[in-house]
Amino acid sequence: MWAGVGDKVTDLVFRMEQVDAGFLGSLWNADRMVTQHADATGSGIQAQQQAAIEGSQQGGEAARPEPIRRRGQKVGRNDPCPCGSGKKYKKCCGAAA
DSSP: OHHHHHHHHHHHHHHOOOOOHHHHHHHTOTTTOOOOOOOOTTOHHHHHHHHHHHHHHHSTTTTSOOOOOOOSOOOOTTSBOTTSSSSBTTTTHHHHO
């Protein structure tokens, strides 16, 4: 494995092309790479974060959905089917589930 890695590395090293230093200097011209940052105080992001925090604190408990609960009696596998067919639940409506 190490021999294969060494072969690939030496192959890549010998395939590298020499580049003129003036060409690289023109690519990374410091005059063209000027950046300006806007003042971050009072930005919209901070206002959005604050609004999200306030919204989660106000409606956190009231906004939770009610869990799904079974209101009726649970039908056992060997009980008669509630559809009235006379079959066991596992052979009638329970087989589809």
